[in-house]
Amino acid sequence: NAGVTQTPKFQVLKTGQSMTLQCAQDMNHNSMYWYRQDPGMGLRLIYYSASEGTTDKGEVPNGYNVSRLNKREFSLRLESAAPSQTSVYFCASSPPGQGQLSNEQFFGPGTRLTVL
Amino acid sequence: KQEVTQIPAALSVPEGENLVLNCSFTDSAIYNLQWFRQDPGKGLTSLLLIQSSQREQTSGRLNASLDKSSGRSTLYIAASQPGDSATYLCAASLGGSGYALNFGKGTSLLVTP
Secondary structure, three states: OOOEEEEOOEEEEOOOOOEEEEEEEOOOOOEEEEEEEEOOOEEEEEEEEOOOOOOEEOOOOOOEEEEEOOOOEEEEEEOOOOHHHOEEEEEEEEOOOOOOOOOOOEEOOOEEEEEO | OOOEEEEOOEEEEEOOOOEEEEEEEOOOOOOEEEEEEEOOOOOEEEEEEEEOOOOEEEEOOEEEEEEOOOOEEEEEEOOOOHHHOEEEEEEEEOOOHHHOEEEOOOEEEEEEO
16 A cells, blocks of 8 residues: 655756656545645645546646546646746645545655756 | 644754644634644655544644634644654645645754754
């Protein structure tokens, strides 16, 4: 049981390049999320997927797109990377809202992205 | 938007002390509140989850309380150890946005031997 996995762990891009961050969970969770963490800003929600087949914008969606490929996988794409997107990106997942541990979020190890 | 504030931003204590980390939130209509630990360069590890109907949760040396009326949560760490050194994050969910979390900026804890 690997939990939430993310690839790659590190990435350096040049301005204007594109890339996709991959996330997968093996806990049969319905909901998945992408957050970014910047110094002094805390974690902020980029996009989320409440269930397979649905995606919605979070607080800071500009410059990003997402795909909920299936129940396990939720990818984040940067179409034209900008230096402002230099950050640490975390993927998370949570089970349906039932029971005492409902909606507890579990996080992946993160992807450290630098855009030059 | 739910604003979450954590005080203090940094804390240094000698080993063995009991300590309290504070978290405040602006919207009392929270769905749940979650405490995390983050080690340098690592991901977030969930410590405790408190549902809106609960007043506290305990796990080992950790105890988290929730007071919705005052907009506050505290994380109590008993008998601190050097291995407790990390950043502790508080996050609250309003239930919208797929139950996404609104995070505080964290308290950086250093426990000295």
